Amino acid sequence: MQNNRNYFIAIALSVLIVLGWQFLYMNPRIEAQRKAELARKAAQQTEQVQTPAAGGTTTAQPSGAAPSGQAPATTSLADALAKNPRVAIDTVSLAGSINLAGARLDDLRLKGYHETVDDSSPIITLFSPSETKDGYFSEIGYVGNDATGTVPGPTTLWTAPEGAKLTEKTPVTLTYKNEKGLTFERTISVDEHYMFTVTDKVTNAGDAAAALSSYGRVTRYNKPAVASTYVLHEGFIGVIGDSLVESKYTAVEEEPVTHTAAKGGWLGITDKYWAATIIPPQQTPYDSRFSHFTDGQPRFQADYKQEAVTVAPGQSIELKNLVFAGAKEVPVIDGYEATYQIPRFDRLIDWGWFYFITKPMFKLMDFFFRYFGNFGVAILLTTIVVKALFFPLASKQYASMANMKRMQPKMEELKAKFGDDRMGLQQATMQLYKDEKINPIAGCWPILLQIPVFFALYKVIYITIEMRHAPFFGWIQDLSAPDPTSFINLFGLLPFTAPTFLHLGVWPLIMGVTMFVQMRMNPTPPDPTQAMIFNWMPLVFTFMLASFPAGLVIYWAWNNTLSVLQQSVIMKRHGVKIELFDNLKGFFKRKPAPNEK
Structure with missing residues (x-):
């Protein structure tokens, strides 16, 4: 009996600890993050032009493939979109544009998803230009040397046909020719969902062989406004070679994560519901890196650089990258894994330790x-x-x-x-x-x-x-x-919003009643401590689950x-x-x- 009493006391204390943690720590934190997100959106709607942002260089970093040294971004979204020529994107799932400076995907909105349950609310913005404070984009470019001349990078201005528009039925072809006789012909296509195919044909019309290393990066300036929880991974993710790699933003801020000479896989940045990843050519080795830069514009970056390939005079090569940018819809993600043979691409969705139960x-x-x-x-x-x-x-x-x-x-x-x-x-x-x-x-x-x-x-x-x-x-x-109703304001009859820590809706109350009835199916324990837990457990769980x-x-x-x-x-x-x-x-x-x- 004494052992049973100690056991139930331990359970009660554990429940009280979880309850206190939920009310005293998590609920205030969630409320603060919600207010911060509302303030951010309000500021984004009213921000004005200040100082244009400087573009990055085309020099690759010693440890990876990404340009750096970008100045702080303070330009409004409208002016950032007007700064460079663009090619419109218009599919059943996506709206936005391709920035011809760098051939970047830096303006992308998801037509099927709104910020709130109200269908009149703005649709979700995934990518934003690098000149804005919420910059988030994907870019594919090259690293060369003096013999290759200027190769496509962040500031390269590509040429597009007049009136070009990227749809699921009409690919777009961009061109760039440098001073050494190299011609880059980039064809970008997109399906009806969220997968872009970027095919580069590089032709050498010069007199000398050209060595090129392609790179790809997903760059993001800010962390999500709402911090992730222990049940969900948000941040850097990828399958590098044969290994699934997940890194939190905070971990990468302290130390970059690098891999060398990997072959196959994918890498990028994931949120709870959205993600942006690059799938490089699967047969060519590459170096990858998850990193955080503080030189100029602070930013998080997932990038890769492939081993150099040589283009002989009069010859051409073709490289193909895939870029996923959109919503993590389960059938779509599974379809991409099967169609493009992308290793473990379904793990872009965080199914957790019980993967074998959760996904079925x-x-x-x-x-x-x-x-x-x-x-x-x-x-x-x-x-x-x-x-x-x-x-x-x-x-x-x-x-x-x-x-x-x-x-x-x-x-x-x-x-x-x-x-x-x-x-x-x-x-x-x-x-x-x-x-x-x-x-x-x-x-x-x-x-x-x-x-x-x-x-x-x-x-x-x-x-x-x-x-x-x-x-x-x-x-x-x-x-x-969570259930939006609350007994504090009589489930909406009184004109005020209940404090988060007192929020208790109709369904949590229903759950509490069913739990109370279930526990009453058995005799009340004779031990007073057990009986107390028996009586109070439904009430404790009712409040604890109110925010679930x-x-x-x-x-x-x-x-x-x-x-x-x-x-x-x-x-x-x-x-x-x-x-x-x-x-x-x-x-x-x-x-x-x-x-x-």
């Missing part, structure tokens, strides 16, 4: 979504499937609990018989378990096995873009965000409801009394005061 669970939910058109309904149906799969284990769990209940009278007899003789009581109890063929820990294994499933579902709801702004019914318009995504809270409430039904059936099958109604009566029955009779 999403596939199941996506299957239901395609039939019913509602991810909330898909969550409910997925929960039923999971409960069905775990039914044999749950049956054993509840059967074990039922057997333990039948043994309660005999246990009480043993306690009365042995009194304070704990060793004798323990030996007699173990013999009773052996005689009755009861495993006292059998009920724990199903719970432990379901923990990875629960965490996998949490990952699916939290990380997949399919859940972003996905509605359920009624007031739930975004399953990936609504989809996860809906899952938990529905799972509790199914568990109550399942436990009732199993207990009835084993001839064990269902304690629910007696426990509810006992909980709500007023206890007499000590001086009352």
Whole structure:
């Protein structure tokens, strides 16, 4: 009994620690980040022209492939777009333009995604020109030497045909010719989603052989406004050779991550829902680098430089890079991995440690979504499937609990018989378990096995873009965000916003009620400490889950409801009394005061 008491005290303390961490640390942090993001967007809308930014040089850094030395960016978006000639991008998924200075992808917006659940809100901006303070772009260029002359780099002005426009049906061809007789012909195409194909044909019309090293980079000036959490990787990512490499922004700020002579793979920068990556030619070795620059404009950069190739006089070579820039939609990412044979490209989505559970669970939910058109309904149906799969284990769990209940009278007899003789009581109890063929820990294994499933579902709801702004019914318009209602303002009847740490919506309350009912299916523990935890646990979890995504809270409430039904059936099958109604009566029955009779 003493061991059980200590065990439950440890659980209670752990829950209180998690609750305190959520309320005192995470909620204020999330609120501060939200205000910072709103302030940033307001400033972006009203920013004015100050000092034009200087372009970078074409000199490669000793450790990698990227130009550096860029001055701080302070130009407005409109003026940055007007600074250089551009080729428009217009597909079913993308809008923006290619900067002919450097042939950069530095103006890209995602037509299918808005900043809020309101379809009239601005669409998501992924790339912005380097002259703006939110610069984010992708660039492919070359590093040469004196014999090769000036090669395409950040400031190279490419030539495009008059009236050219990049669509999924019309590629664009850009040209550049240098003083040494090298002609660069770049063909850029894009599919109906987010994959750009950049094919360079280099022809040497000069008298001497030319040695060239191609480079590619994804450069970003700022970290995401909302910091990442422990369940999601945001920052640098890539498959370099055979290795999956993930590096946080903070880690790269302290020390760059470099790899040499890798072959195959991809690299870039990922956010929660969006990413930008470059897939270099897979058969040519390259050096790669994740780095943070502070020379002039602070920026984060993922880049690679290939081994030099030689173009003989009168000869030409062709190099092809792929650039992904867009939303991390699961079917699209999986399709690119299969179509282009990109190694482990599906890991661009952070499926986590339980990859083998998380991704199949999403596939199941996506299957239901395609039939019913509602991810909330898909969550409910997925929960039923999971409960069905775990039914044999749950049956054993509840059967074990039922057997333990039948043994309660005999246990009480043993306690009365042995009194304070704990060793004798323990030996007699173990013999009773052996005689009755009861495993006292059998009920724990199903719970432990379901923990990875629960965490996998949490990952699916939290990380997949399919859940972003996905509605359920009624007031739930975004399953990936917390329930927006709050009992503090009477669920919107009073004209003020509840503080974050007091926010408690309708679905968390429903979840709390279902958890309370589920716990009342079993007898109240006789130990006072256990009984206290038994009574307070639903309330603690109600507040703790209030800031979780609504989809996860809906899952938990529905799972509790199914568990109550399942436990009732199993207990009835084993001839064990269902304690629910007696426990509810006992909980709500007023206890007499000590001086009352």
